[in-house]
Structures are given as C-alpha cells and as structure tokens.
Amino acid sequence: MRLFQRHAGRAVLTNAGRVYAKEVETAFHAISRATDIVAPQFQQGHLVVASSPSFAAKWLQPRFPSFLQAYPDTKMRLSTLSERDDLESGHFDVAIVYGVRPDTKKHVEPLLTEQLRPLCSPALVSAVGLHLPADLARVTLIHSANALTWSDYLRQIGEGALRPEKEIWLDRSAMALDAAVSGLGVVLESDLLASEELRAGKLVAPFGNTEFLVETTTYYLVRSKSRRNSAQITLFERWLHAELGERRPAPELRNIAPVGPDLDRQVRGRSVGRGRAGG
Numbered sequence: 001m002r003l004f005q006r007h008a009g010r011a012v013l014t015n016a017g018r019v020y021a022k023e024v025e026t027a028f029h030a031i032s033r034a035t036d037i038v039a040p041q042f043q044q045g046h047l048v049v050a051s052s053p054s055f056a057a058k059w060l061q062p063r064f065p066s067f068l069q070a071y072p073d074t075k076m077r078l079s080t081l082s083e084r085d086d087l088e089s090g091h092f093d094v095a096i097v098y099g100v101r102p103d104t105k106k107h108v109e110p111l112l113t114e115q116l117r118p119l120c121s122p123a124l125v126s127a128v129g130l131h132l133p134a135d136l137a138r139v140t141l142i143h144s145a146n147a148l149t150w151s152d153y154l155r156q157i158g159e160g161a162l163r164p165e166k167e168i169w170l171d172r173s174a175m176a177l178d179a180a181v182s183g184l185g186v187v188l189e190s191d192l193l194a195s196e197e198l199r200a201g202k203l204v205a206p207f208g209n210t211e212f213l214v215e216t217t218t219y220y221l222v223r224s225k226s227r228r229n230s231a232q233i234t235l236f237e238r239w240l241h242a243e244l245g246e247r248r249p250a251p252e253l254r255n256i257a258p259v260g261p262d263l264d265r266q267v268r269g270r271s272v273g274r275g276r277a278g279g
Helices: 017-039 054-069 124-130 132-137 150-156 175-179 195-199 230-247 261-267
Strands: 003-006 010-013 046-051 075-080 096-099 107-119 142-145 166-170 186-190 212-225
Touching: 046 054, 046 230, 054 075, 054 096, 054 175, 054 195, 054 230, 096 230, 107 230, 142 175, 166 175, 175 186, 212 230
Parallel strands: 046 075, 046 096, 142 166, 142 186
Antiparallel strands: 003 010, 096 212, 107 186, 107 212
C-alpha cells in the first residue's frame, strides 16, 4: 500500500495516505489530551507544587490567594502526592512531604514543626465532661494516619493503660477533622490542619495545658534538582516560610516526640499522601 507518490518533484499523499494521516492525527490529538490530563506539570512556565492531600486541602489551597495576590504573574499548579514513589517519578518543582524524612536524591529540608493534641467539638466536651486525659476512656477515639498514634500519645502523657470506649480509623486528616466537628469523637490532630475549625470554635482542645501537647517535625520540603522555574521556586519558598512563621523547625531538626515502634511501623511503607496524607 502506497501512502504517497511523487508528482512534479514533490511527495503527494495518496487516497490511502490521506485516510491514514487523518486517523494518525486523531490519535496524536488523543495522546496529547491524555498527556495534558495526567501530566499537566509539563505546561510551560507553570510552577508545579506537589503536596500531601490533607495539607493541600486544609492549609495550602486556602492560602493560595495571598500568594497569587503578591505574585500575580506566577502561574501555579497544585497536585497531590499519593505514593512515595511520586517523589522520584513525579515532575514537580517543589513538594511538601509528610511523614519520615524522604530518602531521595533530591534536595530535602525540614519544613515545619507540628503540634498535635486531642481536639473535639465543644458539645462533646459538655456532654461527656472532658476535663482530664483519663476521661478519654469514655469517648470514641478517632484515628487518622498522622505522625503520632493514639497509643504513642497516651504513653507519652502517662496514660498508656487507657482503653477507650470505641475507636474508628479514617485514612485522611481532613475526614478525621470533619468527624470530630460532627461530634463523633476526639481526634488526635495537628493545630496546623485544624486552624480554621479552632478559629471558628467548631473544635476545641479539651485539655488546655501544654503538657498534653506534643511537637514533632514531620513535614519536609523536597526540591527538584532542575533549575527550571528557579526564580518562581525562590518566591514560593520565601512566601511559604513567611506563612509558617514560628512553626519552622530548629536547624538541627530533632523530633521532639520520640519515635516509638508503633509510630515507626505506621509511617514506614505508608504512602506519603495517605492519612494526612496526611498531612
């Protein structure tokens, strides 16, 4: 089958060639559209920021307007990390990763110190009479895949023998916070991710003493080695650090909360984006 023929020194498509070209063009358009869907990060000039889903939804996305107002010429694309392998295979300029320090050849630095403590609705505090950590035995404990398990937390505050009335497990911090707002139980969560709910009075910390608050560094900034969009990366990181303010960890980067065996099992092998995915 001939797709083209010579005519007056030029290559001219045959009828079969024209049909073939039309079908191939359609296929190439389909491939192009699919590439745009699954790999939008290749768009020219866009700053691509990847983040764990809950951090993206609860903290980063609501603050984007202030960044875009400060830098209106910046084109940004926010994507979420669902698997730890995304760090190696994903194409991003900056990633905000939750969990243990990523083992990657890309540049990694500690980003922020997280404060975790029990949080619940004001109505639950009144209904159950939550005054001391021992009262947690009379409520439902809401688990989310964050950096500190309930069992590790209870051991650290001297309540390791406590057995709750009920327990539920949710694999996203955003879901766990919503469950706590609805009065389902008490969640062990980050003040960072719950900032809006705390500000609005939808959630409260039933035990206000700082002795019941645990700090740990669990967010890391991962930077691509590529120099693409380097000026935009600098602007974004400067803005990010300013927004985080005093939550940034000390340079020596030590987990204030000791990593026990339960915590180590929880975060190792878990996808970066899950739970808090946590973050």
